[in-house]
Amino acid sequence: MKNDSVSLTIDGKPVQVPAGTALLLAAKANNIDIPTLCYHPELKPEGHCRLCVVEIGTAPRTRLVNSCTYPAEPGLVVQTASAKVLASRRMVLELLLAQAPAGEHLKEMAAAMGVHETRFKKGDPAARCILCAQCVRTCREVVGVSAISMAFRTPKKRVATPFAEQSEACIGCGSCVFICPTNTIAYTEKDGIRTVWGRKFELQPCNKCGNYIAPKAQLEHWAKLTGDPVESFYVCKDCR
Numbered sequence: 001m002k003n004d005s006v007s008l009t010i011d012g013k014p015v016q017v018p019a020g021t022a023l024l025l026a027a028k029a030n031n032i033d034i035p036t037l038c039y040h041p042e043l044k045p046e047g048h049c050r051l052c053v054v055e056i057g058t059a060p061r062t063r064l065v066n067s068c069t070y071p072a073e074p075g076l077v078v079q080t081a082s083a084k085v086l087a088s089r090r091m092v093l094e095l096l097l098a099q100a101p102a103g104e105h106l107k108e109m110a111a112a113m114g115v116h117e118t119r120f121k122k123g124d125p126a127a128r129c130i131l132c133a134q135c136v137r138t139c140r141e142v143v144g145v146s147a148i149s150m151a152f153r154t155p156k157k158r159v160a161t162p163f164a165e166q167s168e169a170c171i172g173c174g175s176c177v178f179i180c181p182t183n184t185i186a187y188t189e190k191d192g193i194r195t196v197w198g199r200k201f202e203l204q205p206c207n208k209c210g211n212y213i214a215p216k217a218q219l220e221h222w223a224k225l226t227g228d229p230v231e232s233f234y235v236c237k238d239c240r
């Protein structure tokens with residue numbers, strides 16, 4: 001065994017993975033699929049959906065943990081589809097089906113796990129947000145502005161700007177829209193104006209071809225990050 005590897009057991013199968021590997025990825029590397037709705041390879045896992053729970057330990061001392069955040073440990077015994085795990089996942093799916101009745105991917109995933117209905121009171125029939133927080137994490141980790149966050153507690157939990165008002169921090173980049181797996185975030189572009197999170201952003205046209213590049217606020221953000229004059233971003237990548 002390499003020094004930086006750990007040996008553990010997943011669903012009865014002895015496996016070796018680099019120390020610190022999240023159980024979700026350790027399982028995946030060994031062809032064991034664990035369902036998840038919030039994991040994204042480019043974002044720090046935070047265990048938002050709780051669908052990826054697995055049972056660790058040996059009876060009677062076992063517990064459920066989020067496999068996306070729990071690291072592989074030497075000698076760990078992991079079950080990815082025990083009765084406890086499946087019951088927990090079904091509960092999570094029922095809660096999400098009530099939260100996002102219009103979530104098609106969610107419904108398909110739930111049906112594949114034998115969950116076709118929810119015992120919980122359904123919210124807005126058009127709601128699709130599965131509270132994966134990919135938008136929030138992208139805004140914070142990738143864009144670096146934290147214009148949105150998860151607000152309120154279940155069952156009112158949702159993504160919002162601070163105090164549900166127009167966020168001064170938002171640069172209108174649309175990264176949250178792009179990453180959202182459920183197409184939930186309202187976004188329009190018309191006549192050189194992009195509207196997202198209730199705020200209007202003027203788009204900067206390319207100095208050479210005239211095509212819109214990005215919101216002026218986003219280019220100003222880039223200028224601040226790089227120290228370059230904002231005008232240096234007024235040419236689109238095709239005309240550079």
Ligand code: SF4
Pocket residue numbers: 128129130131132133134135136159179180181182183184185
């Ligand atoms: S808006 Fe989209 S990305 Fe954000 S939490 Fe909801 S489903 Fe996830």
